[in-house]
Amino acid sequence: MQIFLGESIAGQSAIGRGMDMNTQITIAGVDFKNPVMTASGTFGSGMEYADFVDLNKLGAVVTKGVASVPWPGNPVPRVAEVYGGMLNAIGLQNPGIDVFLQRDIPFLKQFDTKIIVNVCGKTVEDYVEVVERLGEEPAVSMLEINVSCPNVKEGAIAFGQKTEALYGITREVKRHAKQPVIMKLSPNVADIGEMARAAEAAGADALSMINTITGMKIDIHRRKFALANKTGGLSGPAIKPVAVRMIYQAAQAVKIPIIGMGGIADGEDAVEFLLAGASAVSVGAMNFVDPYTTEKVIRGIEEYLETYHIEDVRELIGAVR
Amino acid sequence: MKKRVSARILSQREMENGIFDLWLNPMEPGFAEAVSPGQFVGVYTKDRSKLLPRPISICEVSGDRSSLRLVYRRGGTNTGTYSLSLLDGQTCGTVDILGPLGNGFPVEKGKGKKTLIIGGGIGIPPLVELSKRLEARNQIVIGYRDRTQTFLARDLEDHGKLFLATEDGSRGTKGNVVDAVRENQLGADIIYACGPMPMLRAVKALAAELKIPAYISLEEHMACGVGACLGCVVKTKEVHPHTNVNNARICTDGPVFEADQVEI
Structure with missing residues (x-):
């Protein structure tokens, strides 16, 4: 007698009647049970969402950016809603690497999912310090280097808008990193292909994109900026077409894999990113809208594969040229 | 959950x-x-x-x-x-x-005490369930712009002694809720409050003056509501154990805070 458990086992999903389906993907030698991750900064370290989703089902949890010391972040208001999305200027508030390693990593280790840690800093030395500390933690599968946060004055995006700066920091991080390195790119650049090539040439193992698009909102009744920081990063479904276009362009420019993000709300959105050239996807602002979005995206991708009788999710990657 | x-x-x-x-x-x-x-x-x-x-x-x-x-x-x-x-x-x-x-008001701290429940404008609604649950001698002080908006005053009347303040003096004390507290010479063992930030600042000062604890409910622009995005923070007196900086998340660590623990 066969007992149907209805569970995915190591990327082998069996939602179709008898259809064998592979949802597993590999990036820089790291295997993920499915291509669905969480965008940095939208999922904490998973703790807040463990009430809603089974973290074991996710391809990876990508943590909120962590720096060498605690950062207090920006003044409030830090968030504002806009048509089809939101603006944020959190300013990379984080508890610092010590607390992160003592508390957040042990929490995440309880789950059967991959851990990708997002790293931020003000100087190259800051980044290197965090990268070295994380090198001692084998539970961390990959590092994502944040060179694209638009909401802090020093570091971050200063490294992400000029090819030479991006090349330099990627080289330096790669020299110290024990884990494969993902460079998270900014959409606030003139030529995304050029940026992607600079990161690849410096040794990046993968790219993730897009970070938020710089925006602004003015409260016309109070005649004030909606955010204390004046500008903020736009995210949510409003930016999806920009993300798809940029991922397509970057995928044409480089050979290294791309983790795509930007307003993904369901499985169909995720498939669109894969077709544009992403090897995996991250759910970002939509976690705030519906805390169950990650699981919904995973199911949606499986349904798509079943509908079109596609046995391997990898067949979708970059399939539209 | x-x-x-x-x-x-x-x-x-x-x-x-x-x-x-x-x-x-x-x-x-x-x-x-x-x-x-x-x-x-x-x-x-x-x-x-x-x-x-x-x-x-x-x-x-x-x-x-x-x-x-x-x-x-x-x-x-x-x-x-x-x-x-x-x-x-x-x-x-x-x-x-x-x-x-979020975390609600500490109801048990008011048990058997003389309470001051202070609300302003659209901060008044949560005080209805609070005053209902408190087993205490409730003195409820609520403020409105004018007499055309006195929503929930009747509901609150059932759960304590009610005092009103209006900005234009058309009902109750002319002025704000703290003016009403003074005019009626209200003393208390504990304060609970929800309302606009200027009111909460005044309540914090009042609590310090009376040397009694005050629990205030804050609001801020929020995105996730579950503590992940760090959008809605308030400055705290001490380093907060979760954030490891002088910031607490209003949605999850609050919205109710002890007044002397937050910098407002």
Whole structure:
């Protein structure tokens, strides 16, 4: 007698009647049970969402950016809603690497999912310090280097808008990193292909994109900026077409894999990113809208594969040229 | 535990100009029962261009603990940048809610005490369930702009001695809630408050002056409502154990804080 458990086992999903389906993907030698991750900064370290989703089902949890010391972040208001999305200027508030390693990593280790840690800093030395500390933690599968946060004055995006700066920091991080390195790119650049090539040439193992698009909102009744920081990063479904276009362009420019993000709300959105050239996807602002979005995206991708009788999710990657 | 659930709209009416009174029956056993006063829910609107759930405080839980009452201001500037009406005056059907969110008022701390329950404007609703649950000698002081808006005053009257303040003096004390406290020479062992920031600052000062604890409910523009995005923070006196900086998350570590622990 066969007992149907209805569970995915190591990327082998069996939602179709008898259809064998592979949802597993590999990036820089790291295997993920499915291509669905969480965008940095939208999922904490998973703790807040463990009430809603089974973290074991996710391809990876990508943590909120962590720096060498605690950062207090920006003044409030830090968030504002806009048509089809939101603006944020959190300013990379984080508890610092010590607390992160003592508390957040042990929490995440309880789950059967991959851990990708997002790293931020003000100087190259800051980044290197965090990268070295994380090198001692084998539970961390990959590092994502944040060179694209638009909401802090020093570091971050200063490294992400000029090819030479991006090349330099990627080289330096790669020299110290024990884990494969993902460079998270900014959409606030003139030529995304050029940026992607600079990161690849410096040794990046993968790219993730897009970070938020710089925006602004003015409260016309109070005649004030909606955010204390004046500008903020736009995210949510409003930016999806920009993300798809940029991922397509970057995928044409480089050979290294791309983790795509930007307003993904369901499985169909995720498939669109894969077709544009992403090897995996991250759910970002939509976690705030519906805390169950990650699981919904995973199911949606499986349904798509079943509908079109596609046995391997990898067949979708970059399939539209 | 926090959940997103569908809720039946039992009734919705405009109590006063722009102030809506909504009764919801969450279709999830135990949801309403688990609510403590001062907690809030995220309410999903039908407008697909407005994605984030609206954080709205819970005004009251029905006597049989099955339903929730929300009293909210349409287009209130303090509930975020949310400019559209919540449900477009919908009076039937269902709506999704996320919750119960946040930590409520410490009701047990008021037991057997003389309390001052202070509210201003759209901060008044959560005080209804609070004053109902408090086994205390409640003195309720609420402030409005003028006599045309005195929503929930009648509801609160049943749960303590009520004092009113209006900015123009058309009802009760002319001035704010602290003026009303002074005019009526009200003393207390503990303060609970919810209202606009200037009022909460005045309440914090009053508590310091009377040397009594005050628990205040804060609000801030929120995105996730569950503590992940770090959008809604308040500066804290001490380094907060979760954030490891002088910041606490209003949605999860609050919205109720002890007044002398936060820098407002």
